[in-house]
Amino acid sequence: MVPEITSTPCDDAARVCGALDADLGWALGVVFRSYLKVTNAVLADVPGGPRGYQVLASAAGGRPGTQLALAQQLGVDRTVMTYLLDDLERAGLVERRPDPTDRRARRIAVTGHGEEILARLTERLRQAEEHLLGSLDDPDRATFRTILQRLATRIDDLDPTPDACTVAREITETPTPPRRVSA
Amino acid sequence: MVPEITSTPCDDAARVCGALDADLGWALGVVFRSYLKVTNAVLADVPGGPRGYQVLASAAGGRPGTQLALAQQLGVDRTVMTYLLDDLERAGLVERRPDPTDRRARRIAVTGHGEEILARLTERLRQAEEHLLGSLDDPDRATFRTILQRLATRIDDLDPTPDACTVAREITETPTPPRRVSA
DNA sequence: ACAGATGTTCTGTCTGACAGATTATCTAAC
């Protein structure tokens, strides 16, 4: 239930390929996958999985917004949001209420039960995060959080993609005479 | 081509839900997605995408191994490995050679062209990594790499899952009378 | 009142992952 990134044995493999330069990507991958694993465990039985939690959390944030707003905010397709909300509503965590000013739209409200569950889940996730950093001593842990945070906030404004594709081009051109047949 | 994690607008959304506690998960997600984006750009035209690169790199490592060995090493399904290698072979990057001692098995050998491309891709990836950390000053960058590396190497031996599921249980039990019909 | 835009849902399509069957070959027991 809720795979998302799956793969665990991949880890030691990735170590192989990039071991040369104390690979950043490998370490990032390992940590991120562990994070996913742990959070997936916490959120496994939430109707939409991690996605469901995000919707719930996002809906609980400000005043109730429309489905579409929610979908765009979370970067999920509108059609996906539909059955994501179906599930959450079926579980009694949110409600679709008619928008008083626009009869096309529904405003997503978190129910009391939803708030309650959300609070507990959020706490669990906090614990899980802490657990994940368990192998670091306190100063390292703080440092890591700080730098990671800084990196994350600044990384948005990156050159979209520097050069990159130059190598790839060559692959499809030099290898063997272009004997690509159909597919 | 090669989505994997997709979503970019998700970022500001995730910020909403976990902003409370300077969310680790959010930061990790942002950084990891950026990493994927950058590497995907570099590896976009490699036959199997990032997966193809991993296979190539892994095959180039030791002496040529069988497909199955490769698959297990990388944590991909054997049936997937088949057409992954189909693509790489079609592009002239690897060859399936008959195993002299076992006519069932094929040993995957990287061609000269494959080695060449691999070297360039690896270099590009290294640059991409560096670029990703561009917003950090030198000491921070080094610190980050160090701690992340330490975290990654120690994280494997984590309690598989501490408690976790306790909250989730309650969701499917307390919400509304169990009026789940079918699906 | 009408044309076009917008919110939600539905339908159909496509892709990637995987289980299981298939074929060829190996290994071990008889």
Place this chain on the structure above:
DNA sequence: GTTAGATAATCTGTCAGACAGAACATCTGT
């Protein structure tokens, strides 16, 4: 030496998730 079961690679069919586009209801501006 032959036969039974294991194993490498491949092929086939199935399934879930993601999404595009249609459909429907409703809004907004003219």
